[in-house]
Amino acid sequence: MLKVVVRRLLVMPFLLLGIVTATFLLAQFTKGNPLISIIGARNLDNAEIVAAAKARWGLDGSVPERYATYVWNLAHGDLGTSFRTKQPVLTDLAQRLPATLELVICAMIIGAVGGIVLAIVSAEFKNTFADHLARLVALLGSCLPVFWLGLIALFLFTVQTQMLPGPGRLDIRAVPPPAVTGFMLVDTLLAGNWGAFVDALRHLVLPALVLGWSVMGIITRMVRASMLDVLGQDYITMARAKGAGRLRVLIHHALANALIPALTILGFTFAYLITGSVLVETIFSWPGIGSYAVDAARSLDYPAITGVTIIGGLGFLIANLLTDIAYAVADPRMREAG
Amino acid sequence: MLFSPPARAAERPRPRLSAGIGRAFRRLGWSHLPLIFAIVVLVGLVVIAITIPWWTPYDPVALAGRRLQPPSAAHWLGTDALGRDVLVRTLYGARYSLPIAAGVLAVAVALGVAVGALAGFLGGLIDNVLMRLADITLAFPPVLLAMAIAASLGPGLVNTALALIIVWWPIYARLMRAQVLNVKKLDHVDAAIVGGVKPGRLLFRHIMPLCWSPIFVNMTMDVGQVILLAAGLSFIGLGAQPPTPEWGQMIAEGASNFYCWWIALGPGMAIFLVSLSSNFLGDALRDVADPRGRQ
Numbered sequence: 001m002l003k004v005v006v007r008r009l010l011v012m013p014f015l016l017l018g019i020v021t022a023t024f025l026l027a028q029f030t031k032g033n034p035l036i037s038i039i040g041a042r043n044l045d046n047a048e049i050v051a052a053a054k055a056r057w058g059l060d061g062s063v064p065e066r067y068a069t070y071v072w073n074l075a076h077g078d079l080g081t082s083f084r085t086k087q088p089v090l091t092d093l094a095q096r097l098p099a100t101l102e103l104v105i106c107a108m109i110i111g112a113v114g115g116i117v118l119a120i121v122s123a124e125f126k127n128t129f130a131d132h133l134a135r136l137v138a139l140l141g142s143c144l145p146v147f148w149l150g151l152i153a154l155f156l157f158t159v160q161t162q163m164l165p166g167p168g169r170l171d172i173r174a175v176p177p178p179a180v181t182g183f184m185l186v187d188t189l190l191a192g193n194w195g196a197f198v199d200a201l202r203h204l205v206l207p208a209l210v211l212g213w214s215v216m217g218i219i220t221r222m223v224r225a226s227m228l229d230v231l232g233q234d235y236i237t238m239a240r241a242k243g244a245g246r247l248r249v250l251i252h253h254a255l256a257n258a259l260i261p262a263l264t265i266l267g268f269t270f271a272y273l274i275t276g277s278v279l280v281e282t283i284f285s286w287p288g289i290g291s292y293a294v295d296a297a298r299s300l301d302y303p304a305i306t307g308v309t310i311i312g313g314l315g316f317l318i319a320n321l322l323t324d325i326a327y328a329v330a331d332p333r334m335r336e337a338g
Numbered sequence: 339m340l341f342s343p344p345a346r347a348a349e350r351p352r353p354r355l356s357a358g359i360g361r362a363f364r365r366l367g368w369s370h371l372p373l374i375f376a377i378v379v380l381v382g383l384v385v386i387a388i389t390i391p392w393w394t395p396y397d398p399v400a401l402a403g404r405r406l407q408p409p410s411a412a413h414w415l416g417t418d419a420l421g422r423d424v425l426v427r428t429l430y431g432a433r434y435s436l437p438i439a440a441g442v443l444a445v446a447v448a449l450g451v452a453v454g455a456l457a458g459f460l461g462g463l464i465d466n467v468l469m470r471l472a473d474i475t476l477a478f479p480p481v482l483l484a485m486a487i488a489a490s491l492g493p494g495l496v497n498t499a500l501a502l503i504i505v506w507w508p509i510y511a512r513l514m515r516a517q518v519l520n521v522k523k524l525d526h527v528d529a530a531i532v533g534g535v536k537p538g539r540l541l542f543r544h545i546m547p548l549c550w551s552p553i554f555v556n557m558t559m560d561v562g563q564v565i566l567l568a569a570g571l572s573f574i575g576l577g578a579q580p581p582t583p584e585w586g587q588m589i590a591e592g593a594s595n596f597y598c599w600w601i602a603l604g605p606g607m608a609i610f611l612v613s614l615s616s617n618f619l620g621d622a623l624r625d626v627a628d629p630r631g632r633q
Contacts, residue, residue: 014470015473018470018477019478023486029490142613143562144606145569145570147573147593148610152602152606154596159596274481275570278482278574279573282573283593294485294575297574305485305489308482309478312478313479316478316479
């Protein structure tokens with residue numbers, strides 16, 4: 001397994017170069033004229049302004065030249081400058097990353113805990129009503145379109161019952177706490193502002209639940225299958241024979257082993273979460289990377305969209321690598337079997 | 339006697355048709371309810387998509403009544419911001435989403451299967467080049483790749499479909515390659531090689547016929563995924579453009595008239611039903627293809 005991890009590490013730079021090349025080529029196909037979003041349609045007739053803008057944004061030069069410049073800049077951590085915000089893309093992304101991470105981490109916790117509980121229930125009560133119900137709940141999450149679910153949830157909880165606040169991370173009238181970590185939950189606590197913390201938490205509930213439910217399906221499916229595998233093994237029968245309680249067998253004896261094969265879907269879950277967060281952030285006006293990507297794609301801001309794509313690809317590669325490592329660490333058999 | 343000989347057909351009483359249907363349903367039973375549900379939904383939607391212009395009272399893109407009316411007897415799912423009937427638009431939406439899913443999967447599977455079969459069968463340099471291409475495509479989070487493609491080609495349904503094909507082909511290439519590699523090890527392939535079968539015939543007649551079942555299962559499951567992602571792209575404005583009655587696009591219209599919940603209800607339920615059905619159908623197909631995995 002160590003070999004697999006090392007091989008993955010060696011391949012990663014090449015995959016990354018492939019990603020970069022692919023995004024660069026994609027940007028070359030752009031039909032819309034990016035100059036419109038830089039200088040506005042009215043200035044397109046003015047040759048001087050057009051030439052200046054082209055030089056300023058690196059739009060002149062041949063394709064290979066631009067590719068070389070692009071890769072060179074990327075190697076130095078320069079993702080280009082957004083046409084829309086006129087800021088370096090990396091700065092934009094760094095500003096927005098904590099919001100996305102906060103949402104995704106909470107959603108992941110909800111999805112994992114919910115999925116594992118549902119899986120345990122459905123494995124223990126296999127082929128009963130409880131099993132079918134648990135699987136249906138999990139399946140609904142992955143079949144309901146998240147952007148629609150978000151919309152309905154917003155309508156039900158903020159308009160109809162007014163139980164929860166509307167979109168955004170904080171009340172619009174509230175003064176945001178000084179940004180230390182960028183995580184609203186942490187920053188409000190650091191500022192000692194208890195009221196703002198509760199407000200941030202209440203804003204987080206709906207998007208995190210919607211996103212978490214959407215990944216519950218794959219987690220439940222995977223954990224249930226491996227749980228059933230494990231529950232059929234001799235050592236479980238042994239534990240039962242020795243008088244271990246039902247819950248103790250499930251949690252203490254079976255779950256730890258059942259979670260190991262389930263680790264393989266971590267990378268897959270990451271892809272699901274990115275898809276979900278793009279759509280959920282759009283619905284909930286969440287100022288994260290997902291809504292940044294949507295704004296960039298809508299306004300043909302291609303340094304931004306390629307930047308997001310490259311960073312997303314890098315994140316995905318790392319998630320897959322971590323999956324392999326976690327699997328190797330969790331299963332001693334894998335460590336020996338090269 | 340432990341094993342009684344089976345009654346001959348002539349001696350068995352012939353059941354009435356109605357009792358036969360009842361018994362058939364009992365034998366199918368509750369465990370087949372999802373499958374029946376899926377078939378009803380999918381066949382129903384296909385029939386609706388084909389026949390809809392002949393029996394709907396309203397035009398999907400023309401004024402049908404007053405604006406933003408809640409559900410009523412005349413408009414079962416209400417009307418949207420331009421006074422168009424939401425139910426009629428939702429039903430028309432099947433004419434976009436279903437062909438997109440079918441088209442995307444048909445092309446992606448054809449492409450992926452061809453690439454995967456070639457790579458697995460030939461091996462060596464060609465295998466390496468083709469599979470590294472697949473690896474690079476798979477290294478992108480699907481939604482970001484689709485967004486980047488749709489953004490650079492320009493918004494629209496055809497470009498969305500193209501983006502989804504690019505996202506989906508490598509999955510099938512990998513699946514097919516793994517299948518071909520497995521089947522290649524089987525004895526009958528060695529026997530065929532010894533028997534002097536030519537490579538083309540070997541691939542098409544001796545290997546590929548044994549490779550299809552996971553492809554079909556995956557395809558069925560992916561119908562829902564393709565529809566979800568296509569609708570998502572339309573929702574953020576990169577897919578179908580107004581006034582197309584496409585489901586994702588309609589939900590976006592619902593989002594901009596937030597207080598009128600009924601505008602997004604129909605298309606949301608439609609996407610949900612199709613993707614649930616594709617899951618049910620895929621599960622049933624998998625049980626047929628691989629009974630060992632049934633749980």
